[in-house]
Structure formats: C-alpha cells, structure tokens
Amino acid sequence: MKIVVVTSNPNKAREVAAFFEGVCEVEHVPLECPEFRHDDVGEIAREKARFAFEQLQVPLIADDTGFFIPALCGFPGPYAAYVLERIGLEGIVRLMEGKDDRSAYFETAIALADGSGVRVFRGRIDGRVVEPRGEGGFGYDPIFEVAGRTLAELPLAEKSRISHRGRALDALKAWLAAGQR
Amino acid sequence: MKIVVVTSNPNKAREVAAFFEGVCEVEHVPLECPEFRHDDVGEIAREKARFAFEQLQVPLIADDTGFFIPALCGFPGPYAAYVLERIGLEGIVRLMEGKDDRSAYFETAIALADGSGVRVFRGRIDGRVVEPRGEGGFGYDPIFEVAGRTLAELPLAEKSRISHRGRALDALKAWLAAGQR
Numbered sequence: 221m222k223i224v225v226v227t228s229n230p231n232k233a234r235e236v237a238a239f240f241e242g243v244c245e246v247e248h249v250p251l252e253c254p255e256f257r258h259d260d261v262g263e264i265a266r267e268k269a270r271f272a273f274e275q276l277q278v279p280l281i282a283d284d285t286g287f288f289i290p291a292l293c294g295f296p297g298p299y300a301a302y303v304l305e306r307i308g309l310e311g312i313v314r315l316m317e318g319k320d321d322r323s324a325y326f327e328t329a330i331a332l333a334d335g336s337g338v339r340v341f342r343g344r345i346d347g348r349v350v351e352p353r354g355e356g357g358f359g360y361d362p363i364f365e366v367a368g369r370t371l372a373e374l375p376l377a378e379k380s381r382i383s384h385r386g387r388a389l390d391a392l393k394a395w396l397a398a399g400q401r
Numbered sequence: 402m403k404i405v406v407v408t409s410n411p412n413k414a415r416e417v418a419a420f421f422e423g424v425c426e427v428e429h430v431p432l433e434c435p436e437f438r439h440d441d442v443g444e445i446a447r448e449k450a451r452f453a454f455e456q457l458q459v460p461l462i463a464d465d466t467g468f469f470i471p472a473l474c475g476f477p478g479p480y481a482a483y484v485l486e487r488i489g490l491e492g493i494v495r496l497m498e499g500k501d502d503r504s505a506y507f508e509t510a511i512a513l514a515d516g517s518g519v520r521v522f523r524g525r526i527d528g529r530v531v532e533p534r535g536e537g538g539f540g541y542d543p544i545f546e547v548a549g550r551t552l553a554e555l556p557l558a559e560k561s562r563i564s565h566r567g568r569a570l571d572a573l574k575a576w577l578a579a580g581q582r
Contacts, residue, residue, distance in 0.1 A: 254435075254437050254438075254448075255437065255438040256435045256436065256437065256438075257435075257436040257437075257438060257480075257483075267435075292487055292488055292492070293486065293487040293488075294487060295484070295487035295488055297483075297487075299438075299480055299483070302438075302478075302480070303476070305474065306473055306474040306475060306476035306478075307473055307474075307476055307496055311473070311496050314495055314496060314498075315488055315492050315495060315496065317495075
C-alpha cells in the first residue's frame with residue numbers, strides 16, 4: 221500500500237514518511253490546496269483532502285494544525301502560523317499577561333480521502349502558556365509547557381512521541397492496520 | 402440595471418442598497434461563500450465572487466474588508482472579525498503598547514463578477530490606533546482615529562462618506578456610470 225501526502229511543506233512530508241517507515245510507502249505531492257476559513261482544523265483538513273482528491277483521484281492525506289488558548293477564546297486557533305509571523309511569541313505572551321487560565325492545546329487533524337469519502341483523524345496535546353524557554357522545536361514550542369518542560373526543551377524523538385501530530389498519525393496508522401480500507 | 406449583492410450579512414446588503422438608491426436596483430442573495438485564506442482582501446473578494454457566479458450565473462458583487470496595522474506586520478488583516486471576537490479591542494491596544502508607529506488602515510475590496518470575468522474595486526482609509534473613544538460605529542471604529550476623531554465619534558453619514566467601504570462603492574459606481582458593461 222502507498223500513502224500520498226498532499227502538502228506544500230516538505231518537512232511535513234518527511235515527518236510522515238519517517239513515521240510510516242517499514243509500514244508503507246509514502247509519496248509526497250506538493251499540491252497547493254486552498255485553505256478555507258474555519259474554526260475547526262478537522263473541517264479545514266477535510267476540505268483540503270476533498271479538493272486534492274478531486275484533482276488527483278488517488279487515495280491521499282492532507283492535514284491542518286492549530287494552537288488554541290481558551291483564555292483568548294481559542295485564539296490564534298487555525299491561524300497560528302499567520303499570527304505568529306505577525307505578532308510573534310512576544311505578542312502572545314503579552315496578551316496572556318494577567319490571565320489566570322494559562323491552559324492551551326495544539327490540535328492536528330489528518331484527513332484521509334479516497335473514493336468512498338473523507339475520514340478525519342485527530343491528535344491533541346494539552347499544556348500551558350509560559351515565558352519562552354528552550355532552543356529546540358519551532359513555532360509556539362518555546363512557550364508551550366507540558367509536564368514541566370516546554371516542547372522546545374524536549375528531544376525531538378520525545379516530542380514526536382507525545383505531540384498532536386504524532387497522535388493523529390497513530391490514529392491513522394491504527395485504522396489502516398485494522399484493514400478498514 | 403440590477404446589482405445582485407452576495408453576502409451572508411444583511412447589514413452589508415442594506416448599506417449597498419442605500420448607496421445605489423435611485424441609481425439601480427439592488428437584490429440581496431444570502432449565499433454563503435467559502436472564504437479562502439489570503440493576505441489580500443482583493444483576492445478574497447475575487448474568489449468569493451467567482452464562486453458565487455459559478456453558482457448563480459448572474460452578474461453580482463461580493464466583498465471583503467480587513468484592518469491592517471503596519472507595526473504588527475499587517476495584523477489582524479483579513480482576519481479582523483475573527484481576531485476582534487477573540488482578543489477584543491483591549492487585546493489590540495495591548496499589542497500596540499510602546500509602538501511608535503501607530504498607523505493603521507481599513508481596506509475594502511468589492512469584486513464584480515459577470516460572464517466576462519471578475520473586476521475588483523478598492524477603498525482604503527488611513528488613520529491611527531488610539532485608546533477606545535466614542536459610542537457609534539462597530540468593530541474597530543472606537544480605536545481608529547482619522548483627523549482627530551475616532552470612527553466611533555463620527556456621525557454615520559460622515560463616516561460613510563469617508564469610509565473604505567464608501568470609497569470602494571464610489572469606484573464601482575463610477576465604473577458602472579461610465580457604461581463599461
């Protein structure tokens with residue numbers, strides 16, 4: 221079996237390929253999919269996969285990830301990358317000044333599309349917003365703390381094991397292994 | 402001649418109808434258009450109009466508006482409504498603390514679609530970010546100052562005359578009056 225990964229981001233494709241090594245072949249198709257505005261990463265991933273399947277007509281996966289802070293009503297949500305580029309980690313920390321509820325979570329949704337429809341697999345990791353710490357990771361990792369360490373302080377293998385993306389890939393792998401396609 | 406206004410927001414439709422009163426008939430079609438993620442309101446309006454024309458096959462207009470703050474790299478941009486709902490005016494003011502460049506602008510793009518393609522008309526108003534003042538308007542109006550007054554301090558007729566939306570409608574009306582369709 222082969223999985224086609226549709227993403228314009230080669231790092232994501234490599235991460236998926238590493239995850240499925242020895243399980244199945246992974247092919248990267250760098251198709252640019254329109255991203256619809258939606259609060260739910262599952263719906264965004266679903267629309268991307270639907271669009272890509274219409275174009276390519278092969279079974280494939282597409283994904284979307286968001287960073288959600290309940291004290292900011294879910295901001296930045298699916299716009300995490302856009303927001304980070306503009307106001308930076310410093311902007312998020314500033315918005316969180318004086319907030320008692322420091323909780324936050326990452327969520328990834330992976331949508332699998334084939335001729336029979338689209339199925340969405342989700343992974344989530346819960347933590348809290350802190351002042352930036354650590355040199356690893358990328359994006360919001362330095363301000364996102366889980367069990368006393370920020371994601372930027374975790375070795376990559378450890379981060380991958382507990383991360384939102386890893387959990388969504390686990391769910392997909394379990395479903396594929398159960399032979400439901 | 403008749404203009405079909407495609408929007409899920411009845412207030413916008415009423416505003417357009419008032420603008421074109423005595424000039425042409427305005428019909429409101431409450432079609433929900435997918436909003437693509439894009440930094441440029443012109444491209445977002447263009448895609449909405451293209452989508453709506455495919456569905457309805459009649460000449461129509463669709464629009465999009467953003468609020469751009471250069472000191473925040475253009476944030477919140479086309480996501481102005483989403484951001485306001487989540488972090489509020491207070492969040493924007495907080496992000497602007499200590500920034501020397503207080504400039505900001507609203508931009509509206511109105512896209513006219515017919516069988517020959519899509520044409521985009523733009524309107525922009527420049528001002529600066531201040532502490533909230535005034536009881537009128539909505540959205541970012543209380544923190545957006547033009548010539549010494551916030552948009553929330555202006556009478557509605559005056560606001561409409563100078564606003565981004567009014568200017569984009571002016572451009573559309575001038576083009577229609579020039580008989581180019």
